[in-house]
Amino acid sequence: MKIAIFPPNSLILADLVERRGHEALVLQKEIRKKVTDAEIDSPPLNITEEEPIKGLKYAAIEVPSGVRGRMAIFGPLIEEAEAAIIMEDAPFGFGCIGCARTNELCMFNLRKRNIPVLELTYPTTREETMDVVNKINTFLDSLEDKNG
Amino acid sequence: MSPQKNPKTTRMIILGPSANISQTELVRKLHMMELPLTIKSTCYGAVIHGEEEVVKQAIEHIREVDPCNIFTKDRGFPPGDPRRCRAKRGGAREGFHQLEKEFELLDFVSKALENPQRVEIKKTKKVSPDLFKEIAQECEK
Amino acid sequence: MVKIAQISCGTEYSGVQKEIERAAATFGAEIVIPETDLDYIDEAYQKFGFTAASSGIRLMVARAMSIVEGKSEADAVFIATCFRCAEGALLRNELRRFIQQNTHLPVVTYSFTERTKADELFIRMEALSTIVARKSLLAREKQEGLTLGIDSGSTTTKVVLMENNKIIGTGWLPTTDVIENANVGIKSAMENTEYRLEDVDGIGVTGYGRLTIGKYLKADLIQEELSVNSKGAVYLADHQKGEATVLDIGGMDNKVITVNDGIPDNFTMGGICAGASGRFLEITARRLGVDISELGPLALKGNYKNALLNSYCIVFGIQDLVTSLAAGGSKEDVAAAACFSVAEQVYEQQLQEIDVREPLIQVGGTSLINGLVDAVSTVLGGINVIVPEHSQYIGAVGGALIVSGLGSRE
Numbered sequence: 001m002k003i004a005i006f007p008p009n010s011l012i013l014a015d016l017v018e019r020r021g022h023e024a025l026v027l028q029k030e031i032r033k034k035v036t037d038a039e040i041d042s043p044p045l046n047i048t049e050e051e052p053i054k055g056l057k058y059a060a061i062e063v064p065s066g067v068r069g070r071m072a073i074f075g076p077l078i079e080e081a082e083a084a085i086i087m088e089d090a091p092f093g094f095g096c097i098g099c100a101r102t103n104e105l106c107m108f109n110l111r112k113r114n115i116p117v118l119e120l121t122y123p124t125t126r127e128e129t130m131d132v133v134n135k136i137n138t139f140l141d142s143l144e145d146k147n148g
Numbered sequence: 149m150s151p152q153k154n155p156k157t158t159r160m161i162i163l164g165p166s167a168n169i170s171q172t173e174l175v176r177k178l179h180m181m182e183l184p185l186t187i188k189s190t191c192y193g194a195v196i197h198g199e200e201e202v203v204k205q206a207i208e209h210i211r212e213v214d215p216c217n218i219f220t221k222d223r224g225f226p227p228g229d230p231r232r233c234r235a236k237r238g239g240a241r242e243g244f245h246q247l248e249k250e251f252e253l254l255d256f257v258s259k260a261l262e263n264p265q266r267v268e269i270k271k272t273k274k275v276s277p278d279l280f281k282e283i284a285q286e287c288e289k
Numbered sequence: 290m291v292k293i294a295q296i297s298c299g300t301e302y303s304g305v306q307k308e309i310e311r312a313a314a315t316f317g318a319e320i321v322i323p324e325t326d327l328d329y330i331d332e333a334y335q336k337f338g339f340t341a342a343s344s345g346i347r348l349m350v351a352r353a354m355s356i357v358e359g360k361s362e363a364d365a366v367f368i369a370t371c372f373r374c375a376e377g378a379l380l381r382n383e384l385r386r387f388i389q390q391n392t393h394l395p396v397v398t399y400s401f402t403e404r405t406k407a408d409e410l411f412i413r414m415e416a417l418s419t420i421v422a423r424k425s426l427l428a429r430e431k432q433e434g435l436t437l438g439i440d441s442g443s444t445t446t447k448v449v450l451m452e453n454n455k456i457i458g459t460g461w462l463p464t465t466d467v468i469e470n471a472n473v474g475i476k477s478a479m480e481n482t483e484y485r486l487e488d489v490d491g492i493g494v495t496g497y498g499r500l501t502i503g504k505y506l507k508a509d510l511i512q513e514e515l516s517v518n519s520k521g522a523v524y525l526a527d528h529q530k531g532e533a534t535v536l537d538i539g540g541m542d543n544k545v546i547t548v549n550d551g552i553p554d555n556f557t558m559g560g561i562c563a564g565a566s567g568r569f570l571e572i573t574a575r576r577l578g579v580d581i582s583e584l585g586p587l588a589l590k591g592n593y594k595n596a597l598l599n600s601y602c603i604v605f606g607i608q609d610l611v612t613s614l615a616a617g618g619s620k621e622d623v624a625a626a627a628c629f630s631v632a633e634q635v636y637e638q639q640l641q642e643i644d645v646r647e648p649l650i651q652v653g654g655t656s657l658i659n660g661l662v663d664a665v666s667t668v669l670g671g672i673n674v675i676v677p678e679h680s681q682y683i684g685a686v687g688g689a690l691i692v693s694g695l696g697s698r699e
Contacts, residue, residue: 009243011162011221011250012257018220019211019261028243031224032157048304052403064371065403066299073302091344094245098298098345100376118269129256134267245348248327 001143004081004110006103007093008074013085016133020140025077027096034073047073059105070102078109083116083143085136090122116143157200158226161210162247163193164217164254177213181206188227192247193218195227216261219254221247291318291421293414294363296352296384298345299371305405309367312410316418323352323361339383346370346380353384357391365395365417372400372642382644389549395420398555400642409558416515416553423512427520427552429694430529434490436693437478438521439471439506440514440684441498444540445654448474449685450482450489451693456679456686458482467498468505491695493517493688510692514684519546519553521687522650525677532646535683536665537653538635540567545639547646557642563603565634567655572607573627577620581658584624588660591621593629601634624660632664640669648673652680 001022005013008027017024034046042048047069055068058075073096086107097103111117118139123129163174175189178196183206185198196206211218223243275283293313300306313320325333325348333354334347341347349368355361366388370377378400385396397413420427432451440447441464448460448471458481460474475486493510494503495517503511522535535546543565547555563569574584596613600606610623649672651662656676666674679686 007246009221009246011160011219011247012253014221015219016257026222028222028224029157032222035225035229036156042304042307043310044306045301047302047306049403050304052303062373064299064374064377065303065305065401066371066374069299069302069304069403091249093344094348095243095301095345097246098343098348099302100342100344101374119271123253123256126256126259129253130260130263130265131267133257133260134265135269137264138267139269245327245330 001082002080003140003143004077004084006084006086006107006110007090007097008077008106009093009096010087010090012133013087013136016136017085017140020137022140022143025080027073027077030073030077031096058109064101066099067102067105070096070099071105074102074106075109078106078113081110081113081115083118084110084113085118085120085139086110087120087122087132155200156198156226157203158195158197158223159203159207160190160195160221160223160247161193161207162219162221162251162254164219164258165251166255166258167217168214174210174213174218178206178210181209186227192251195223197227216258219257291316291364291418292321292362293318293365293367293417294323294352294356294361295320295367295369296323296349296356297367297369298343298349298377299374300369300401303371303401303403303405305401305403308405308407308410309369309414312407312414313367315411316415318365318414318418318421320367321361321363323355323363325351325355325360329355329360337387339380341376341380343376346376349380349384353388356394357388363394364421365397367397367399367413367417369399369401372402374400385554389554395424395552396549396554409556412513412515412556415513416556419512419516420552423516423691426510426691426694427516429691430524430551432524432690432693434693435484435488436491436493436689437475437486437489438682438685438687438689438692439474439492439494439496439499439502439508440517440682440688441467441471441494441496441502442684443497446470446474446496446498447682447685448478449679449682449689450478450484451686451689456682459679459682459685461681464498467501471498471502471506491692493690493692495684495688508692509695510688512688512691515546515553515556517687517691518544518652518684519548519687520551520691521683521685522546522652522677523548523551524690525652525679525683525686526648526650526675527677528648528650528675534643534646534649536635536640536649536651537683538565538567538631538651538655538661538665539653540571540655542566543635543639545643545645547643555643557639559638562601562634562638564601564606565631565638567631567653567658569603569606569631570627570655570658570661572603573610573624576607576610576614577624579620579624585628585658585660585662587621588624588628588658589663591619591623591625593622593625593664595619595622596626598626598630601630606630625664628658628660628664629667631661632668635665636668645669645672648675650675650677650680652677652683654681656680 014024051072054072058071330351333351450458458478460477
């Protein structure tokens with residue numbers, strides 16, 4: 001299944017999803033499409049005025065351009081998702097996930113899609129981490145069961 | 149430039165703190181696969197770049213070496229891209245800090261993978277106002 | 290090469306990063322990103338003490354701290370966040386203050402949208418480069434010797450002749466032919482003095498026509514208007530230290546500059562609405578049958594609340610005024626309403642985009658209309674507004690002042 005993860009660039013989430021044979025909808029794939037497009041030259045991310053305008057699909061014009069520009073990248077991933085793992089309070093998501101308002105909107109959009117969602121909090125201790133990993137694996141396996 | 153038939157991807161291979169192989173071994177093993185890949189040694193492990201299918205193949209093989217301690221993550225920019233190169237612009241890539249932070253948890257993740265447990269996923273419910281009141285009153289005593 | 294440290298959130302996702310780098314390169318500067326590692330980000334964020342929800346903004350704090358603590362090298366700082374982001378706006382100003390209070394680096398701030406205007410970026414980057422290159426000149430607080438300042442604006446050309454910290458001659462005329470107008474302006478400034486152009490120790494030029502005139506007169510100083518106007522305004526207002534806002538409600542466009550110790554750090558301009566300009570007042574004066582110079586005193590006697598103004602547009606607004614007069618409204622009230630309407634529009638269109646700091650130094654021809662000055666203060670909650678003498682000559686005065694630091698010309 002295609003699993004949206006949040007933070008969408010999380011190493012741990014993407015890695016665990018892939019281990020269980022699912023596809024993690026990671027942000028880097030969207031970024032790659034942008035940066036390897038030879039037609040556009042707007043370094044560093046090849047994001048131009050177009051993206052904040054495309055982002056109008058997700059947020060009104062009164063919303064800052066940075067939110068809309070980011071939504072233009074996240075939006076397609078959210079739409080593609082068949083399930084989602086959301087980890088709240090993840091520290092230090094910079095760049096693409098450096099904007100709190102965008103993150104709130106992304107998580108909300110994932111939740112309102114009516115797909116299976118696993119809600120987690122970013123772990124800080126050994127116990128919490130192990131619990132999170134086990135929960136993720138249990139969740140991913142249950143998806144397979146439903147699928148099969 | 150026409151659209152590429154076999155799009156290229158970039159993957160970071162990250163060695164967990166308790167990995168059984170060293171970074172040099174990791175790179176050597178990747179080279180020994182003799183796949184058409186660009187392989188670069190990095191501070192966290194290695195970065196490989198090549199056609200999607202080939203990258204996938206390499207990832208599958210390399211995971212087998214130490215399943216619970218080798219992690220991988222996609223990367224948007226090709227290796228050494230000047231738009232994001234620290235040497236040129238100063239300041240680390242934004243994604244780097246995230247990697248640094250998650251790295252701190254990798255050892256625990258490895259441990260969990262080594263000892264898998266099926267857990268119940270329960271949604272936490274909020275305490276009802278009545279129960280809250282009751283508890284508050286008890287605490288007052 | 291001038292190194293401009295960029296401290297920002299959202300530039301890449303708004304598609305303006307390339308524009309910023311292009312603007313910097315145009316003025317011989319390069320954008321650098323201050324170095325921070327993870328522990329340092331945490332430490333800096335804790336130390337600064339502003340709880341921000343967005344980690345992109347926390348990174349800004351760390352980057353600013355890195356500059357203040359000398360961990361990253363830079364000659365100037367550019368701080369930018371998305372327009373309409375409250376968290377971004379708060380931090381933009383707090384970090385600006387933090388850097389200004391703890392370093393001697395010039396700072397320029399900006400709030401951008403995806404439709405960021407190249408002009409506004411260019412003028413900021415040019416100002417930053419100039420401030421770095423001419424730091425000691427800009428520190429000058431007194432004019433010395435005999436110097437000439439020319440401000441060749443898009444609508445008017447202003448000239449002042451200064452001698453030993455005093456204005457001894459002025460020239461003012463509409464711009465039609467850049468060089469010709471400058472010559473007439475110089476003649477007028479020299480008129481009642483014994484001096485000739487050959488006698489001056491230095492010529493400083495600014496404004497849109499500065500390059501043409503500068504070349505023609507072999508000027509000693511050719512400088513963009515942002516830093517020159519700031520300097521001229523704080524000099525005339527005798528407010529060379531601390532913070533201030535310079536407001537110029539022009540005949541056609543408006544400019545607002547925020548300054549710290551006479552050095553500009555933010556700027557906004559606009560010029561598409563006549564209802565927010567001096568033009569509106571000119572037409573009002575004509576409808577009231579008074580000279581523009583009488584409009585201000587008239588307005589001070591009136592109460593804007595008594596004249597109904599439903600539209601700020603120059604067409605419909607004037608119609609409202611006429612209706613008001615026909616309904617028996619007094620000239621005083623109508624004059625006050627017109628002044629208030631312009632002040633409100635300037636607030637809506639420009640002042641909202643900038644952190645207005647007290648005192649506000651109002652300059653330009655419209656600053657002579659005291660009714661408007663009063664309305665600006667009212668609109669801004671009773672802020673202290675200073676209108677210095679010779680307020681319409683700030684650019685020329687700034688030019689004459691700064692160039693006097695270069696010594697005698699050969």
